[in-house]
Amino acid sequence: MSKLTATIFLLLLGAIITQAQNPADSKYDRQELMIPMRDGVKLNTVIFTPKAATEKYPFLLRRTPYGVSGAGAPDKGAYVKDLADDGYIFVYQDIRGRYKSEGKFEMQRFSRNKKDPKAIDESTDTYDTFEWLLKNIPNNNGKAGMYGISYDGWTTMQGAIDPHPALIAVSEQATPSDMWLGDDFHHNGAFRLSYGFEYAFMEEAAKTDSLFAFGMHDLYDWYLQLGSLANVNKKYFHNHIPTWNDFASHPHYDAFWQKQSLAYRLDSPRVYTMHVAGWWDQEDFYGPQKAYEVLEKKDRSHKNYIVAGPWNHGGWAGGPGNTLGNINFDKETGPTFRKDIQARWFAYHLKGKGDGNFAEAITFQTGSNVWKNYTSWPPAEAVKQNLYFHPNGQLSFDKPSAPKAFDSYVSDPAHPVPYRSRPIEQTYGPGSRWRTWLTEDQRFVHNRPDVLSWQTDVLQEDMAITGQLWARLFAATTGSDVDWVVKLIDVYPAEYPQDRKMGGYQFMVSNDVFRGRYRKSFEHPEPIVPNKVETYNIDLHTINHVFKKGHRIMVQVQSSWFPIIDRNPQKYVPNIFEAKETDFQAATHSIYRSAQFPSHIELSVMK
Template identity: 25%
Template structure:
């Protein structure tokens, strides 16, 4: 064990096995959250599917060839009666492509749930992970990248004698990205996809970068978790199938993985490109090197390909997920620009008040009536698209949970129609008001020291959620603007933007903005947020230094939300210059950010301008009080036809009868 690893508390991982504890074990909850948005859905079905395992059978490790000859390991599940598969019939197939087999986080229980509805299921290890051959390059080999592994899988499936020629893509987080990226390929046999919190558009989604900021906590957590797979290409042998134990620390191929909570917060004198463990990972170094190069991330970016999509898709996303914008962009882009009228009309969107893992994490704000049976919804969606089975939920184009009201509402579009964009201006004495400023000159000041960054308090992140923001209230490196107590309810639903006029004494800096609902007792819950890195104010691909003291304008995307600020509550905006460790800290210097250390840190004097000529403001999508509201019953919660567990009780694979390849159905 290296000295730095020993000091940080470690897990040992190997290029040929899964994670195992040595000093500071990664918790099961942490691994679930890191490994995919459907951490819950990945293990969904435990309540019912485990008990019903005799109703499915599986052929393990079927070698499916990619177009370049690489063998992709695939587990094929089939519906069965008493463990017996009808070998004379054909089956529709759900395709799930995952890089997480090495963590023992198999999606067997998801497969069993779909089998219970009559679907065969193909669970495939992504290239370079689990039992599949090749090198792992995140989101670069799914569809139109260097390789076409997802497309090759669909083609192989519909060519099997047991296939009825119909394939349905399902997934969440990485798995959801893999499913979504199939859509513009116009693949024969691909009927639809059910896509949850999709990990697409790595250049700006919040996984690797968001508006030019490096998503430090997410990237370091996730890359360390995937280290054993990424380093396999440097090993002399292909990784063996996952086993319950890891090699002892210090064995030949062992890698020391710092505890995730520690890894996220790098020492001030350690640059990003020297972060423990992840510095060895080729794709991590590539991400740093191509910080300003969107072309490098093109294989994960759907936005220029909306016009090629001819399939309906179901988009499921969380208000507090890092991929919120990815889902909203995909839904709105495809609703407007998909290749056919049927595809444009066939998009559906559901937004709930969950985290990335859909997990009711202790300490987060609770939202009554927000539970949602993801697998029941997916099965019903597949039944609608392939079997023409109507479900009333799909009569609505958009369904979203309105926080504050704590109810579900249906809309005809996103953003909702009838929004009244209302500006709330920054005023003197920390007031937020709909009255614009009239001052000739007015500004508020604070000092930002990169050596003491403002701590992250949830938000739209991998470990996101809504939480009381008061722990940061005593800090001096932030500005707070709050309305008077509201004399009536104010409802917002839609995108939020901030127009900021600011100056800094530094040559580079960051501006972080939060929208907060302040309760009468002072509890302050975050709703949504945005950030901008000053060097990218003119161009995301051609950064330029600030002129110290020069006033610049920034148009800040604060994603979206849906909330009722109740009578007596207050609307609050917070401005800071860091959100650490969710995002990397800006040294306040126009330097190479991948190599910056504490030697580059500059204490910045920040000014936020709020006069008549430079009226800094937040634009909120207000829903007028007189607008009709279509409240609906809580969707997909009473449907128990597909089992669902909110918190997986264990991570064991279910006991399913195994088939030899020779015994696969013949059709």
């Protein structure tokens, strides 16, 4: 693994592998070999087996597109050290078409036609791998588990769809569930430009990971100079990056995206499944929550569980997990997950150790900074309460009474609001702050004329928000399309003696973006009638956060988030990937806060 590839891999998976491949003092032996699949394609696989076999061991498999030849001994890295101390046979595999594995790579390969006995997919490759391992690796106990983060979490879910009989328990961690509705490449139809561009190139320009050569450090300027998305193929990719071609060919939520989603592929949970999410996962926060939700609807055997903590993408896998960016959580959450949750999970299901007493939902409540257990997720006991927009930037639980009232701003695609403070480095490039941008102080945009803010009075008591959030906007625009970015923010006291640099800090605890053309249907977009008040219901997902006494609750609304989100022309065009430079126009957007149109945030409050 090159230094560049290792850097990318560490960024992707939270510094999981940092040790030598197989140091002499490791308790594990290492071998690397090719395992044949049913169609003759062979997959590169690294296997670590305990040196002093004192029992028969279960398998733990991780399948990845990021390269396994550099994988270190499992007892020498934080992510699975507690598991390695218990004793397992660890198996790491390059998926089809990546690194040393044969075959053709397809991004999130579609599920096979089960009527075709020769068809393959990630599920059959997983099945065939277990079949070979059981027959060829000695001292196994006939049981297996899977785990992995991000794409590796997705391959874990694919292995659990049509599981091998030996597969008993899995832990998908930060799996993407729907690349159009809420994960890496789109959110509610808004295209995640910088991530989609850079990740597609990284995975598909070559068989091994590589970075695009931008030639500048602050990519805000590069993406602004790019202009229309049509220039990507015209100037750079030349139709050679399949995933980018899919972006451009499928701008709406059509059968392509629907069939790729886990909601389309999943049925009832067939193995014990633990979903893991980070509250500030900058890539796949939606995914594990959605996977849990889909399986939970048909979970008749109590096999479906969820864990959420104060982490970014893969942040539970290495390090103490006591801070993220400037935010301090007072305790080490990483070791708690790795030892008390992950290791216990597999020890019980694969080795019969422990009591098997796992809460339906284990979540870390930020603000109070304590772990909480729940019998359902979101908790059924949470009470819905609306926080309304009022004049003079006020938020209140009182419904507005004014007959006609709104706040307006001008959004200009030529001057988009940056999604994080500049410079905006390459996502996985040197010095990138991508991993912590969701915890950045939002004061860097607070006084921009194209960002609206409302906040409560100082809270007189703690308020625990636990469960589902919605933004209910009543809004109008002078254009025929619009993006709405909504952020729920914890505003620290102006004077904060515990840590003076946090005085007045605007800590974003929930957010998302919604592309206005999809307000009625994700499959069939419609232009917006200029100056007509429309309703926008924006899913802000779930949180578990306590707004402490002395803090304030703030909501910010804006219409660009660049370049993580592509610029909306604000003039309706059938396919934004084909927009012309002349289609981009400034527009005035209005958020209503009247008795008839009471824009608000719908909270889930724990009494």
